Amino acid sequence: MLEVSALSKHYGGVKATDQVNLNVKAGECHAIIGPNGAGKTTLIGQLCGELLSDAGVIFFQGRNVTGLPMHRRVQLGLARSFQITSVFDDMTVLANVAVAVQANRGHSFRFWRPVSRNESINARALEVLRLVGMEVQHQQLAGALSHGERRQLEIAMALATEPQLLLLDEPMAGMGAEESNAMLAMLQALKGDITLLLVEHDMDVVFSLADTISVLVYGQVIETGSPAQIRNSATVREAYLGDAG
Numbered sequence: 001m002l003e004v005s006a007l008s009k010h011y012g013g014v015k016a017t018d019q020v021n022l023n024v025k026a027g028e029c030h031a032i033i034g035p036n037g038a039g040k041t042t043l044i045g046q047l048c049g050e051l052l053s054d055a056g057v058i059f060f061q062g063r064n065v066t067g068l069p070m071h072r073r074v075q076l077g078l079a080r081s082f083q084i085t086s087v088f089d090d091m092t093v094l095a096n097v098a099v100a101v102q103a104n105r106g107h108s109f110r111f112w113r114p115v116s117r118n119e120s121i122n123a124r125a126l127e128v129l130r131l132v133g134m135e136v137q138h139q140q141l142a143g144a145l146s147h148g149e150r151r152q153l154e155i156a157m158a159l160a161t162e163p164q165l166l167l168l169d170e171p172m173a174g175m176g177a178e179e180s181n182a183m184l185a186m187l188q189a190l191k192g193d194i195t196l197l198l199v200e201h202d203m204d205v206v207f208s209l210a211d212t213i214s215v216l217v218y219g220q221v222i223e224t225g226s227p228a229q230i231r232n233s234a235t236v237r238e239a240y241l242g243d244a245g
Ligand SMILES: Nc1ncnc2c1ncn2[C@@H]1O[C@H](COP(=O)(O)OP(=O)(O)OP(=O)(O)O)[C@@H](O)[C@H]1O
Pocket: 011, 014, 015, 016, 034, 035, 036, 037, 038, 039, 040, 041, 042, 043
């Protein structure tokens, strides 16, 4: 699904990512963990096209996407949550997702379009909301959502672009226990239908979701393996898990 070789991004003297090699298989949930400042967010930015890389190559489904702009990567099925569309607070949850569905179909949302046309878009939008467990909130104004629901809506809007690979950077950030559990259940349900590349600090989440884990330290992948392999890796323990207890 995704093959990354020697990908680097430097900020002045800081090697945010330094020759990253990464291989994400179709259908898996691949987690990236690492200490603060390890380069996780930079890597996600490089993969989705928000940041251009200084060196290295990114192959997505056999295609070299290294130099492609973000919207082209989205069209090819590589999307990051909350990258393309922002949430409109004064619109309903359904209308927000409908805009994303419509944008993906290559038109702008037009309220004066024949009802039947908007109906097919709304039907698809409802389907996507069902995927993230937000069907019951579809008529609520986005501005009235809780923090956790808003993050779920952002994921719904990314899913509306029908990605094959979804990039998520700390989807649980800032959430309470209940919201985290809802997000975890949602990701668990998505898993299998779509390939996930997940950056997350919460180790319970990582170890319950991931099929493969890559450990990033100082911009470099120091280890990749199954959750059990990562848990038992002396290298990882020393470099990272050790100081987390
Ligand atoms: N725009 C920027 N300009 C300069 N330095 C940057 C920039 N973005 C990131 N960095 C630096 O690059 C390194 C990697 O940052 P990055 O945000 O990718 O880490 P991270 O693994 O996502 O950290 P966290 O776990 O805290 O989210 C850090 O040293 C950071 O200070």
